Amino acid sequence: MKPGARLVTGNGGPRAIHGNSRVIEAILHLRDPHEFFAAVSKTKSIIRLTEDGLLNINEQIDIHPRTFSEMGRYKGQDLRTLLLRMIAQ
DSSP states (O other), rough: OOOHHHHHHTTTOOTOOHHHHHHHHHHHHSOOOOHHHHHHHHTTTEEEOOOOOHHHHHTTEOOOHHHHHOOOEEETTTHHHHHHHHHHH
16 A cells, blocks of 8 residues: 555545545655655654544644654654654554
8 A cells, every 4th residue: 555545545535525635735745755754654653633633642632734844863762753652553
């Protein structure tokens, strides 16, 4: 399955125009979508979109895609990957 295909499938299917537009809008807020999907895959996280366009990660946290993208580094660790790892456990 292509990166991001699970995100589309889990949010109304690949033919749902409104669902796809929400997915595209959320992805456009991400600074580096490739990095995002690589981290999601590496941590085996499950990402869904909420009605408000937030990313729901492993049914534990809702975060705006832009906020997620703006998370930086702390003590040499990428906070986005660290967050995904912490929630996956």
